[in-house]
Amino acid sequence: MSAALVGIGDAIVLLLFVFLGGMEHGMTVTTGYVLSTAWPFLVTWFVVGGALGVFGPTVLNQPKQAFKTVSLAWLLAGVLGLVIRGFLEQAVPSLPFILVTLGFNYVLLTGWRVALAFVRHKWSH
Template identity: 30%
Template sequence: MISLIATLMSANAVAASGERPSLAFTQTLHPIRLSRSHRPSLLHPTVLRMNAPTSPEEPSPPAAPPSPAPMTTEQQHSSDSSSSPLSSLPAKERVQQIQREADKYAREAGWDVVDERDIERTQWTGQAGLEVRRVGKSNWMDIPDRWLLASGDAVALLAFALAGRANHGAQQETILSPGVWQTAAPFLIAWFGISPLLGAYTHDATANYKKMAQVLIPAWAVSASMGLALRAVYRGEQPPGVFVVISLVATAVVLSSWRAFYVLINGEETDDGEMKRGNVLDGAKALTNLLRRW
């Protein structure tokens, strides 16, 4: 009895002090529960934890830094552009660099690389196999692209010279006679030397009658005047006023007549170039295309 009272007093003292009870003391308090068959092993985690010596509190591991917020698409684009070497180049050089890289990959893949000049000078009508329109650059390189129109201009000026010589008694001459070419030479040189620079062989020159007149009038006025000046220099004399007036009127008539006929057979377009009236040539091209596909 005295031993039990002493044990209870020791338990109260341990509870008041807040210390962890030892294994022996626990066995004293619970003799039945901690019998031989129920006594925990010294290697049991509970026993090890109870008998472990007290140590100062260890510092908790540092908290992991917060993960950065995901970048938006604009931020990623800005980051990529700032780290890219293209960002330090001007806009024009940047486009050229991208174009060169694209052409390189296209060649490696076996694709045809289209020249930038061909793209700028080409407009597609939207129907396969019918027509490819050349916009033109307002220079002499437009003449080979519009060879039919240029041939008609040359024939028109030769016809003007033939009519003039026939009016002066040379009625036996033809358009291939040397005298006809000699008379038409100053006007041919002036026309093909100046009119291409004024847009006479661009696409707008024959798009419709309105645009044809807008392009033809300044080209004719400058070229015809230059042709008369070249003729005066070649002959060494100033042409009479009547000849000047007749030459200006005649060249305007033959050139405008030929180009109006060209617009007629080629088809007239709207001012914005979106619509085009069908013509005989388009019908023939469509028929040929259908037969080839069939």
């Protein structure tokens, strides 16, 4: 699986979070809503994650390295995404929103990336 496909998987995870969150709050979830809500997190994930090497071969093939690198990248990217979103909305996001956003995406991104690295590692040996 190429880094580009992994990036698509990451984007799906982040978009899924927004979609499910909108549904949970009884909102009319449109493509526009999902994209306008998710874009700060998508941009920060790809910029910060890319800079920290989340698409590099070591992270893609070694579960421990995937866990460490994706965890750090999401913490930084998630906080930066929240800052951008807060700036655009001209409001500080609520603490529950911050915790759910950081926690849920952490579990999803890290979980899928560690599982992927585990499978890739096993297949290569």
